[in-house]
Amino acid sequence: MAATRLPRMPRRAGALIGAVLVGALFLVMAVSLVWTPYDPLAIDLDATLAAPSAAHWLGTDEFGRDVLSRAMAGARVSALIAAGTVAGAIGLGAAIGLVAGFVRGWTDRLLMSVNDAVLAFPGVLLAIALMAAFGGGAGGLMLALGLAYLPAVIRVVRGAVLSVRESAYVEASRVMGNSELYSMVRHVLPNMVGPIAVLASSLFGWVILAESALSFLGLGVAPPAPTWGNMLASARPFFSQDPWLGIAPGLLIAATLLGVNLLGDALRDALDPKSGG
Amino acid sequence: MVGYLSKKLLLTLPTLLLVSAVVFVLIRLVPGDPAQVMLGDAADPSQLARLRHDLGLDQPIPVQFALWLGHALHGDLGRSISNGQPVLALVFQRFQVSAGIVLAAIVIATAVAVVAGLVAAWRQGGAVDLAIVSGATLLLSVPSFWLGLLLLLLFGVKLGWLPFVGYVPVTQNLWQGLAYLVLPVATLAITEAGVLTRMMRSSALDVMGLEYVTHARAKGLPESRVLLRHVLPNAFGPTWTLVGLVLGHLLGGIAVIETVFTLPGLGRLMVDSILARDYPVVQGCLLFTALVYVLVNLVVDLCYPIFDPRITAR
Numbered sequence: 001m002a003a004t005r006l007p008r009m010p011r012r013a014g015a016l017i018g019a020v021l022v023g024a025l026f027l028v029m030a031v032s033l034v035w036t037p038y039d040p041l042a043i044d045l046d047a048t049l050a051a052p053s054a055a056h057w058l059g060t061d062e063f064g065r066d067v068l069s070r071a072m073a074g075a076r077v078s079a080l081i082a083a084g085t086v087a088g089a090i091g092l093g094a095a096i097g098l099v100a101g102f103v104r105g106w107t108d109r110l111l112m113s114v115n116d117a118v119l120a121f122p123g124v125l126l127a128i129a130l131m132a133a134f135g136g137g138a139g140g141l142m143l144a145l146g147l148a149y150l151p152a153v154i155r156v157v158r159g160a161v162l163s164v165r166e167s168a169y170v171e172a173s174r175v176m177g178n179s180e181l182y183s184m185v186r187h188v189l190p191n192m193v194g195p196i197a198v199l200a201s202s203l204f205g206w207v208i209l210a211e212s213a214l215s216f217l218g219l220g221v222a223p224p225a226p227t228w229g230n231m232l233a234s235a236r237p238f239f240s241q242d243p244w245l246g247i248a249p250g251l252l253i254a255a256t257l258l259g260v261n262l263l264g265d266a267l268r269d270a271l272d273p274k275s276g277g
Numbered sequence: 278m279v280g281y282l283s284k285k286l287l288l289t290l291p292t293l294l295l296v297s298a299v300v301f302v303l304i305r306l307v308p309g310d311p312a313q314v315m316l317g318d319a320a321d322p323s324q325l326a327r328l329r330h331d332l333g334l335d336q337p338i339p340v341q342f343a344l345w346l347g348h349a350l351h352g353d354l355g356r357s358i359s360n361g362q363p364v365l366a367l368v369f370q371r372f373q374v375s376a377g378i379v380l381a382a383i384v385i386a387t388a389v390a391v392v393a394g395l396v397a398a399w400r401q402g403g404a405v406d407l408a409i410v411s412g413a414t415l416l417l418s419v420p421s422f423w424l425g426l427l428l429l430l431l432f433g434v435k436l437g438w439l440p441f442v443g444y445v446p447v448t449q450n451l452w453q454g455l456a457y458l459v460l461p462v463a464t465l466a467i468t469e470a471g472v473l474t475r476m477m478r479s480s481a482l483d484v485m486g487l488e489y490v491t492h493a494r495a496k497g498l499p500e501s502r503v504l505l506r507h508v509l510p511n512a513f514g515p516t517w518t519l520v521g522l523v524l525g526h527l528l529g530g531i532a533v534i535e536t537v538f539t540l541p542g543l544g545r546l547m548v549d550s551i552l553a554r555d556y557p558v559v560q561g562c563l564l565f566t567a568l569v570y571v572l573v574n575l576v577v578d579l580c581y582p583i584f585d586p587r588i589t590a591r
Contacts, residue, residue: 014414117295120571121563122529125547129563132551133306209420213533216422217548232423236537239426240434250423257418265414 015266021259028075038066040073041224049242058248061231062238070226071248077227078256081141082207088146090200093153094192100154101161102184112158118151124210131219141220145207153199160195164188194271201264205257212253228253285578292571297349300564301342304556310334314554315358349564355557357550364561368543372565375535375542377447378458379527382465387520389470391513394477395504398485398512409474416471421530425464425537432460444540461538465531469523476519481512514585521577525570 037057044064052059058067100108118126130144164170165188173183214220215229223230228249235245312328313320320328329335333344348354354364397409433441440456447454484490485508493507494500532544547562549555 113291113295117292117299120292120296121299121567122525122570124526124529124532125563125566126529128529128532128547128551129303129559130306132556132559133303133308135308205418212420213422213530216533217536219548219551232426236426239430243430246423246426250420250426253423254419257420258415261414261418 011266011269014262018259018262018264018266021255022263025075025079025256025259028072029079032072032076036066036069036072038069040065040069040226042066049238049245051242052244059242059244061234061245067231067245067248070231071228071252074226074228074231074249075252075256077138077221077225078208078211078229078253081138081145081211081221081227082204084142085145085149085207085211086200086203088142089149089153089203090196092146093150094157094196096150097154097157098161098184098189098192101158102165102180102188108158111154115151115154119155121148123148123152123206124213127210127214128217128219131214136220136222138221141211141214145210145214148210149203149206153203156195156199157192160192161188164191198264198268198271201260201267205260205264208253208256208260212249281582282579285575289571289575293568296567296571297346297564298342300560300567301345303563304560305338307556314556354561354564357558358555359550359553359558364557367546367558368561368565371541371543371546372569374444374446374540375528375531375544376569378461378465378534378540378542379524379531381458381462382469382527383520383524385462385466386470386473386523387516389466390473390477390516391509393470393474394479394516395481395509395512397474397478398481398508399500399504401482401485406478410478413471413474413478416468417475419468421464421468422533422537424468425461425534428460428464429537442539444538457538457540461534461540464537465527465534469527473516473519473523477512477516480515481508484508484512487511510584514581517581517584518577521574524573528566528570 042065044060047056047060047064048062050056050060050064056066056068058071061067061070096111100111121129127144127148130147131140134140134143165184170183170187173187174180178186211220211227212229212232215227216233218230218233220229221227223234231249232246235242235249239246310325310329312325312332312334316324316328326335333341336344352365354368356363357367393409393413397406400406429441432439439459440453441460444457445453447458490503490507493503498506528544530544531542532548534540535542535545536548543562543566547559547566550558550562
């Protein structure tokens with residue numbers, strides 16, 4: 001997508017809001033490692049479905065568990081799954097994309113036909129199907145989501161490689177007698193960092209969303225371990241009487257996605273040579 | 278034009294073959310023996326062997342694939358393990374519910390996006406533009422199922438304007454049926470309008486920088502005519518392509534919306550079948566959805582020359 005081309009002020013503001021939101025997410029994650037107001041798994045049957053109060057800022061769920069503590073712990077689980085998935089998909093996808101774009105010929109054609117066939121499945125649907133094969137849990141989720149989004153990474157990286165390898169400076173490197181491999185590592189790879197960073201930021205957002213959707217469907221991380229998605233799922237039956245149960249995790253997902261999207265836009269603008277201030 | 282059409286059509290065939298191979302392999306990845314799942318733990322070995330033979334599970338994998346593909350081409354996707362119904366009929370029946378919602382949502386979202394994107398590009402850098410871009414970015418970040426829950430809470434529970442649990446087919450009772458569809462369609466349309474608006478704005482901005490637009494303005498054409506006659510047709514192409522991708526996104530994500538609104542659609546069928554380990558149905562849903570997605574993108578590609586006649590010349 002082209003640059004958003006907003007005037008400098010709103011664009012800066014967007015980047016700033018994005019940075020603050022993502023920073024806050026990491027802060028919450030870090031804090032939740034050492035401290036949450038209550039044990040996120042501690043059941044208190046005397047205080048089920050309590051409204052927000054001084055003791056429980058976001059209230060308690062149907063088992064009397066503190067919603068704030070669960071939301072904090074859920075941030076950690078969701079973000080770790082997203083980070084693991086993105087790292088895996090980008091690492092493997094970049095490697096395959098680089099090879100396909102550089103070797104070309106039959107290897108490329110074969111890889112890309114299979115890749116396009118997998119791309120013919122909507123990402124979330126493929127992840128849902130893969131969850132059937134890998135079973136639930138964080139590991140299965142990362143594997144399923146990573147595989148589901150891998151073809152998109154391969155496609156983007158290969159496209160970028162194809163355009164970069166034709167550029168004059170790569171040509172020059174070849175003319176100077178440098179080997180293909182040297183040209184690739186020394187000249188093509190560094191120029192991939194930008195597009196890959198932009199892709200990684202979008203991917204992080206998609207995975208957060210897909211993970212919460214899968215957990216919401218009951219195919220992701222199983223309770224009692226909290227994720228934002230399964231918190232929303234378990235809030236659903238009580239939502240009409242106790243809306244705060246569903247509002248906190250949903251707001252957290254939305255805020256995280258907004259932060260990631262705004263940062264991604266800023267990154268794209270910064271890396272797009274067409275976009276002036 | 279004919280060359281373009283036939284090339285696109287021919288390129289679809291290998292994709293479809295590979296897609297079915299992927300579905301076949303995927304289901305084979307599922308741990309456990311389908312015969313065992315079908316008969317349960319109490320089955321005796323001879324029964325198991327007979328069922329394996331009937332299902333072709335004792336054949337080599339390539340033969341299994343050929344058999345399965347042959348059956349699939351004849352419209353035989355097997356029978357559901359849990360209720361014995363033919364998979365194709367089940368999938369088709371549920372697909373009608375999902376397709377209606379997705380189609381309505383995409384039409385509304387595209388209409389909204391074209392207007393909003395065009396206006397934002399026209400007023401680039403101004404307050405209106407800022408409001409539209411911020412709104413679209415915000416929508417991009419709201420999970421559809423959460424928005425669905427909020428709308429349900431507001432319009433279903435608090436205001437009581439719309440029914441919030443259950444489903445009545447439109448064919449059975451038009452108005453009642455539509456009432457059940459308002460919230461799911463609105464939810465999807467709202468969440469998808471964001472990405473489409475951003476695309477529309479971005480490509481409208483590209484077009485507005487071109488000389489013929491400046492020329493049209495210099496001729497003294499009214500702004501409305503410049504926008505509708507000169508900018509819109511040339512800026513719509515990229516958005517139209519994105520519509521195909523968004524449809525795929527919707528088909529993949531429809532399961533959560535059907536869960537929120539308790540609708541008997543294809544997405545819900547697939548998730549329920551995964552949870553019930555009803556693999557023939559999972560396979561059928563997967564194959565069917567991928568098929569629809571490929572065909573939709575084919576139609577999107579085939580319609581592209583309508584919006585950009587230059588494409589066939591390439």
